[in-house]
Amino acid sequence: MQYSQLSKQYKFINPIGLPGQLRIATKRHYFCKVSCFLGLIPLCASVLMALTLDGNQQFFYQAVVALLLPTVILLGLCQHYLVLDCATNQRFVQLQLLGYCCKKNNCESLQSTELILLHNVNDRSQYCMRLNGTSYMIGTLVDASELVLFISQNFNITAREQVTDFPTIHTLDTHALATSLAESGSQSISTIDIPDSNSLHEHKANAKQKNTIDSPSMFIQPLWQVRIGFRLLYPLPFILLFCFSMKFIGGL
């Protein structure tokens, strides 16, 4: 399977280097980008001040711009990737700046890489991929399975999944998954969804055995909601009544 054959292209994957190398953005990569974006705010303000003010104040803001500008540019150009390299059979993290690659860090063999297909924590109807300790939000089960299969097959990494029998982690049968994905789109969705629904049926069966059937449609509301904010005000009328009566009595 090629990267271009996937149903979606992902922002966290840099297609440069494929198929031999896969570059996946790390947390530090996003930290650099966010810092660059946040740095633009004081930079713009300083530029504005340097243009409008004069004298010592203008010199001060010119110095600030001179410090901030290279920092923001450097942060914007920094790229920090987790690289899966087929040629050397290694996994490493690398900092890149204007195409120049820095030293390879945390070199390990590809086979020791953790690759898990799992539910998104915030919304279990969505799926994500956990690669080497970092979770990447993907979307539907089909998209997530495709990407996991692509990485597993191209880089010879053992894929695991935490979807069918949550929270137990099982090894993913990539051959069966590849076969099901090779079928037509609608069929593949139903085929891949089977394990998930099976687990729900198993849960229902277990619940029946214990004579404690809890309806799957029973939705437990979050503890804090907007209407609870109004409940906090319930004692206010009584306190107001007390205070105003005290004022009235005191004024007699």
Added chain:
Amino acid sequence: MFFKPLSSTMAVMAETRLHVIARVFFSCLFACMLLIVIAGIAQHTYSEVFMYSTLALLWWHFTFAKRQVTFDLQSQQITIKISSLYLLTQQVIPIRNIAALQLRSRASSGNGGRAYELLIVMHTQTEPLKFEFGGLYQMQSLGKQIADFCNIPFLNQLD
């Protein structure tokens, strides 16, 4: 709050002694200040009286608001009640429907991820239920204790 087993089938989340003493101390201090204000309330305008009433409401919730968490293995329920002399909100979670207890770093904690929260992941719904938040070791210890007591899996997969 810490996990406190009362019997083999019942446990609660209890407040630490320091927490209770601090609350009583500041509550008394706040009450004294309010009493001094109320003693001379006749001289204040109506808008000032309204402001003091709002402060008194804050004192009420500071003094009486409490979160009661009960783990009952006999009825197979975790009950979370928030009350302030009257019931504010309540959540009843069937233990059998819990898929796992999951620890994760809070999104609001930024890059460092210094704050962590315990989530209750349910078989029956897609959104997890937030249970408690705090430091890493505190949450790990609490998660293990609850998971052992209720016999549910504890997931400790941190990014």
